[in-house]
Amino acid sequence: MPVITFSPMENELRKDYFLDRRVIIAVGRGKRPSDFKRDPAPEEDGKTCFFCPGNEEMTPAEISRVEEDGHWVIRVFPNKYPAVTTEEEEGSDELMPAYGYHEIVVENPAHSKSVSDLSIERISHVLSVYNERVEHMLSDPRVRYALVFKNHGRKAGASLSHTHTQIISTPVVPRLVKEEAEAVERYKTLNGSCPLCDAWKKEVGGPRKVWEDYHMAVFTPYASRSPMEAWIVPKRHVHDLGDLSDEERHSMASAFKLLLEKLRDGLNDPPYNLYFHVNPRGADLHLHVELLPRLSNWAGFELGSEIIINTMAPEDAAEFYRPE
Amino acid sequence: MPVITFSPMENELRKDYFLDRRVIIAVGRGKRPSDFKRDPAPEEDGKTCFFCPGNEEMTPAEISRVEEDGHWVIRVFPNKYPAVTTEEEEGSDELMPAYGYHEIVVENPAHSKSVSDLSIERISHVLSVYNERVEHMLSDPRVRYALVFKNHGRKAGASLSHTHTQIISTPVVPRLVKEEAEAVERYKTLNGSCPLCDAWKKEVGGPRKVWEDYHMAVFTPYASRSPMEAWIVPKRHVHDLGDLSDEERHSMASAFKLLLEKLRDGLNDPPYNLYFHVNPRGADLHLHVELLPRLSNWAGFELGSEIIINTMAPEDAAEFYRPE
Known part of the structure; x- marks a missing residue:
């Protein structure tokens, strides 16, 4: 079969x-997915x-855990080196304390297991835990937003290799989220519909569709910022x-597993x-998840x-x- | 002397x-400049x-050069792998050809010399060459902007180690530049002055001042995005x-030399x-240069x-x- 790209x-x-x-x-400099296959990760040092498990006392005091058979399988605690602070100093728009919470969710006790290795049920449970923490943070009136994010691999900023997700709340709506919320309003005025509702409906019928079921749509966005963005x-x-x-x-959770397994295996x-x-x-932003493999290097132009x-x-x- | 930081x-x-x-x-995770001292760069491979010099026929056809004693000292030619294209297809706002020019300026013939090693006179000459190319690109009515940028070092995106600068023109005003130009207008309406005029005047009298002379101000910006931004x-x-x-x-040119020498030596x-x-x-953006050392890794939060x-x-x- 010839390789068909949809970039005329x-x-x-x-x-x-x-x-x-x-x-x-810039497909003239073009890359195929297989060009990004990396050497297997080096063995962990000791x-x-x-x-x-066993080192729980090395983290700040636990916030919550999910147990199975008397052992934790999901664990939440504050980040030892928070990027935000709960001190309540006064500030101005130009300078305020970065007020907020910075928490870690460890999704699984096994050191070398990644989210792609977890069952769909476990991933689904993990999503509930993220939501609990976000809701808890947002119950503080000084918190304006809570960003749930994962850094996987050293090049993506993970300083510890045991898989984990971070949640940081901020006292302002972050620039990108604010821009999205404002763009949604402009789009609605113009088109009378939600841009993400329109996007998934269009994309599941086209060449950027990855997967769909009755509830969820997965696609690679039209203006992808990195190779393999989904x-x-x-x-x-x-x-x-x-x-x-x-x-x-x-x-x-099924969508997560599909994407992360493909990256792991492929x-x-x-x-x-x-x-x-x-x-x-107070906004009308359609919930979504953005996955950005770190397969390119943004430089001076970007x-x-x-x-x-x-x-x-x-x-x-x-x-x-x-x-398949 | 105690280390004084101005972050209460x-x-x-x-x-x-x-x-x-x-x-x-986040100075709690705090770093001092010396923490970013790296090991000397490995030797070049052959x-x-x-x-x-001598390999001029390996680049696309030369656009211009500056000579001294019969040898080129600055050389300009198109990028062999352009990110933009001069094909003139029709397009829409959602999809258009990335119309434009992508050029390389090699500032010096010596393979291992960096801009920090050049004389102030040469750097000044280089700045004129950048300007010539920008003006030439902007003389094409389809070009809306020309970005002059340098990637220094592999981690900053330089694929070739011989120092060079790139200029890419675009058929739209880039997002960041557009945002700056719009913010200038808002600031002017509010304050009746240019935000960058106000910024340099304030900064040369404070703790973020690096250097000034009669013509130029150099400072580390208040909301620096990376360690050592200037x-x-x-x-x-x-x-x-x-x-x-x-x-x-x-x-x-003196300001460039100061900053780049400090990075090189320190x-x-x-x-x-x-x-x-x-x-x-058509806008009123105050010319400025932003230098971003790549000493941190933007991850999921960023x-x-x-x-x-x-x-x-x-x-x-x-x-x-x-x-000193």
Whole structure:
């Protein structure tokens, strides 16, 4: 079979579904998914892992845990080196304390197991735990947003290899989330509909579709910022993880497992970041998850322009991710 | 002498001078400039360098050169793997050809010499060459912007080690530049002045001042996005490199040399990106240069929020850069 890419022009400038954010799909420098296959990760050194069972006293005081057969399987505690602070000093818009909470969710006790190795049921449970913590943080009126994100692999910023997710709350709505919420309003005024509802409906019928079931749509976004970027979007117009039914959460967990297994098996487990965009208070942002494998290096052009050069067409990435 | 940092709070949330862009200065995880000292760069392997004298036929056809004693000292040619294209297809806002020019400026024939090793006169000449190319690109009505940027070191995206600068023109005003130009207008309406004029005037009298002369101000920005970020701002409210007098250009070259020598000698030549923000047509953006050493790794939080966590206070960075 010939390789079909859906990029008729050599260097396309594509605009995001609703943000004023652009990428250059530079397939002339073109990469295929297999070009990103990495060497297997080196063996771990024998350092003590703070996140392993038996070392619980090495983390700050536990916030919550989920147990099975008398042992924890999911564990939540504050980050030992928080990026935010709960001191309540006064501030101005130019300078305020970075007020908030910074927590760690360890999704599984086994040191070398990644989220891709967990059962769909466990991943679904993990999603509930994320939501509990987000809701708890947002119950503090000084908190304006809570970002759930995962850094997987050293190149993606993970300083400890035992898989974990972080949640940081902020006293302002973050720039990107604010921009999304504002762009949603503009889009609604113009089109009378939600841009993410429109996006998934369009994408599940096209070359960037990865997977769908009754509840969830998975696709590689039209203006992907990195090779192998993928989004998980609930089909129902929901705002938060807490709005998901058990079935929808199970379906989102299946989507996670599909994407992360493909990366693990097809590309030897490359570094990635992923994050949840939940709705900021008072806005109408459609909940979604963005997965960004760290397979390229943003340099002076990206930093200075905030236009991203991506050397792989998302249509090729979708082909890679699609279940057989 | 005790180490004085000017960060009274442990985790500060700081807002940029005029953009709605925030950073967390997390000095609790705190780093001192010397923490970023790297091991000396490994020796070069013996591969043929396309940018060295004698290999001129390995680059695309030369656009221009500056000669001294019958040999080129500065050379300009198109990028062999352009991120943009000069094919003139039709497009829409969602999808258009990434129309434009992608050029390379090699600032010096010696393979291992960096910009920090050049004379102020040469750097000043190089700045004129950048400006010539930008003006040439902007003479094409389909070009809306031209970004001059340098990637230094592999971690900063340089694929070839022979020092060079790139210029990419785009058919849209890039997101960050557009945001700056719009923020300038808002700031002017509110304050009746230019935010960068106000910023340099304030900063040369404070703890983030690096250097100034009659023409130029150098400081570490209040809401620095990376350890050791530094800005060069002409004191006169000019828009473009072409607006600089010979004296001003000489002064900007001195600022470059100061910053890059400090990085080379004090931190063993770390990777960095730098770029010029010239004024987009019809706007009123004050010309400035932003230097971003690549001493931290943006991960899930930064990508998902566009709030940057910076582990070093810019006040400490300024102390590092200041001439004795």
